[in-house]
Amino acid sequence: MAGVLIEKQLARHVYSSLEAASCPLVEGLYLQEADSMLQLLCAPSQHRTDILAWICSSISPSFTSSKPMSVRSKEPDVLTKDMAVLGQELLLCRASDVDLIRGDASPRRQLQFLEQLLAFVPGCVKSAGHTADGELLLKEFFGAENLPHLTQTLSPAFDPWPTHIKALWKNTKSSYKPNREENGDIVALLQATQSALEQLQSKCVFLNSEAQSPPAFSPSSLRVAASDLQQLMATFSHVYETDLRVYCSRDPPSFSSETEVFQRVQQLLLACNTELEMLKEVSEASESVSEEVKQLQTQPHYWSRGEKHTLPDQLEKVIGRIGGFLSQLSS
Template identity: 95%
Template sequence: MAGVLTEKLIARHVYSSLEAASCPLVEGLYLQEADSMLQLLCSPSQHRTDILAWICSSISPNFTSSKAMSVRSKEPDVLTKDMAVLGQELLLCRASDVDLIRVTGDASPRRQLQFLEQLLTLVPGGVKSAGHAADGELLLKEFFGAESLPHLTQTLSPAFDPWPTPIKALWKNTKSSYKPNREENRDIVALLQVTQSALEQLQSKCVFLNSEAQSPPAFSPSSLRVAASDLQQLMATFSHVYETDLRVYCSRDPPSFSSETEVFQRVQQLLLACNTELEMLKEVSEASESVSEEVKQLQTQPRYWSRAEKHTLPDQLEKVIGRIGGFLSQLSS
């Protein structure tokens, strides 16, 4: 029951924000009941899609370019995806959260209303949400409050005695008993004069030291206020990125490594032996190919001279065999 009441309150706030921003799509509706406002803002309809498109175009003028609108009119899914991408650029949702625009998925009415409320805070002339500005205003009020101003003033213009209390006491005790002589005084005076002349020469070379009194201080309350506001925005951006993208990776358990290294050593040795055998087989195959090529050349290329002509080895062997056969036939006869 409390959730329904909260949704109705948010729906009233979103509807009033649309009226304050002069949205032409809610003019003439004159809705008074919270249920009607909730139905308008959370039920799937073309009217709700037009309201979302108007909000996006008010935030980003490039959203209503003629070329983009012609493509979106032909393909409604393109308009939905473009709205989700704009929400991701504004750090309000992910590009895959199309349920916030279509209202056909797991998105609850409260989430849809919060998405609309966050979008309306970025519309020029709209009513700013109190929840977004509360943290920054509280931080600045606490930082620049009446109770913190003395500390801030002391921080900006510190007045600190560099001598600790023990050294002060020691200096007071030795000051009365110590009496420097004239030679030491002369040396000290000469050293001070040299130091003063060096400082004057350095000051004449540094122009920014001469204009220090005219220029405003580097650390002023206004600049510190701007720095605090920038820091708050950076922290909010990092928190959003951490919640949406980084938390899943940070919550993982660290990997566990096995203490048994003998298995890996054995596997390494077997792999090395396998590589050695493969290299040997490769060399054997290369040698076999070389021998085969050499034998092929002996059989096909003419290399042996006979009667002023080159002949191949098989031809020469046939001739020799023929001569031996003729010689044997003559012997047998």
């Protein structure tokens, strides 16, 4: 946090130094916030490069005459290296500190470099010093310890007017006497205004507090509600007599107290479900067995004389061998 505050103070000081040196590249900007000054002085941009080139040309007039600016604008690395060489001659940086010239270094380092460069610009340090002194004076004037004195100055407890002004004011107040005609005109104007306001209030119903209160329950609305209720009751009586009375007059159904039948039905249903599950498992097992048999008959799994053969082929060969063996025994 302290580093950020120091960077903002350095940015303000460098910007005020550029204004004091009458740098044409900051004229008309009117920057007030420290973040905008940091963006201008520390972020890589063509405007920042032009400001550095102006500072270098103000320090060394031969900087602009050493190489044409058109060549430098076409080759920005040449301009960057020339400014780094000038900084080395001034013992402010090394010739290899190209990142400091481009704006890739830390903001604090860039601001310190700019501050040291501006110290070589003629007429810059003195004016910037006056500006810094003014800022210090304002900070001290508006400090927390001086706020009570400032408040007392703005709203003094004693009347600071001179004696002759006080006497003139007292004489003016004592010599002024209201006229009866003026009082009569004022009273008539007030009465006319009050009557206009009363007429306006009578025309605007929503301004009346009595109109905003809910209306009382009138006999006519009660009569309408009673007639609606009578019609509903008559309709219900008609529906009850024609449709609902037959069902309402029936005796309630009698339930048997013997529950063994339901228990037996439940047990039979459970047994049926068990048998169905067993049949399902048997069918699944038969399908798996048939699949295995099919694989044994179709897929070669048995080796004979360096080759795989299926089970039926192997059985045929074994049967043929046994038949040949039996024929040899019989002969």
